[in-house]
Amino acid sequence: MDSKELEWARSVSEEIAATFPPPLFYREKAVEVGESQALFEGDILVQECLRLVSERYDRLGHGLDHVRKVAVDAGAVVIIESAGREQGETAGLVRLAHLAGTLHDVRREERDHARRGAEEAAVILRERGLGAWEVKAVTAAIRNHEAFKVAEELEEPACRLLSDSLYDADKFRWGPDNFTRTVWSMAAPFDITLEALLEHFLPSMGGIERIKSTFRTATGRRYGPDFIERGLEIGMRIYRRLTAELEGREEMGR
Numbered sequence: 001m002d003s004k005e006l007e008w009a010r011s012v013s014e015e016i017a018a019t020f021p022p023p024l025f026y027r028e029k030a031v032e033v034g035e036s037q038a039l040f041e042g043d044i045l046v047q048e049c050l051r052l053v054s055e056r057y058d059r060l061g062h063g064l065d066h067v068r069k070v071a072v073d074a075g076a077v078v079i080i081e082s083a084g085r086e087q088g089e090t091a092g093l094v095r096l097a098h099l100a101g102t103l104h105d106v107r108r109e110e111r112d113h114a115r116r117g118a119e120e121a122a123v124i125l126r127e128r129g130l131g132a133w134e135v136k137a138v139t140a141a142i143r144n145h146e147a148f149k150v151a152e153e154l155e156e157p158a159c160r161l162l163s164d165s166l167y168d169a170d171k172f173r174w175g176p177d178n179f180t181r182t183v184w185s186m187a188a189p190f191d192i193t194l195e196a197l198l199e200h201f202l203p204s205m206g207g208i209e210r211i212k213s214t215f216r217t218a219t220g221r222r223y224g225p226d227f228i229e230r231g232l233e234i235g236m237r238i239y240r241r242l243t244a245e246l247e248g249r250e251e252m253g254r
Contacts, residue, residue: 010181012241013183013234013238020176040075043098045128049102050071066173067102069169069172070166070169070172070173071100075094075165078094078161093162099121100145101169104141140152141159144167145167147211164216174208174227175231195246
C-alpha cells in the first residue's frame, strides 16, 4: 500500500472512530487515568526506558503511542485494584506497571516476543539499579501479556496484580486503537494492497471477539468488553467504507 493510500485509509478510520464516545473506562475512571498519567510523565526511569523504546519505533509495529497507552492504563488499573493498600505500596506498583508497559513490546518484531522481551527488560532494569524483586515482577508481567497463551501462575498477589493489569491494558488496545492505529502501523512496512488487507479484515475480527472473555482483573472484566465491542463496531464501519471505495474505483475503471 503506498503512503498516500495508507494515510487516506488511516484518516477514514480516525474520522469514523471520532463519531463514537470514548470507551467507558476513560469516562468513569478519568481520575485514576489522570493520576497514572501524571506519575508516568514524572518518573525519570520510566521516561528513560520510553526514550530507549522510541529508538526502535519503526520495528515495534504497534508504535510508541501503543506503548504509552498500555503503560498509563496498566498503572490506572493498578490504582483502581489497589483500594485498601498503603499509598506508598500502590505508588511502587504503579511505577512497575509503567515500566512493564513501556518495555512489554521491546522485542515485538521477534517470535516469542513476550519471553524475549522479558529477558531484555531484565537486563535494562538491572543496569539501571532496579531491585531483584522489582525486576522479577516486571519481567513476569511481560512474559504473561500475550493473548491466548496459558499464563504463568504467580503466587504473590502483588506480582499477580501487576501481571494481570499489564495484560488487561494491552488488550484494551484491541478495541478502537486496533482499527485506528495498530492495523495501519503494522501494514505500513509491507507492500500490501488495500484489497489484500480487506480480505483479512473480517476473519481477524473473530480473534478480537474472542479476547472479550480473557480479561483478568475485575476492572478489566468490567471495562474490557466495552473496548472490544466499540472497536468491532468501528471496524465494521471502516470495512464497509473502504470496501465501498474499492467498488467505486472498479466501477470507474470499467
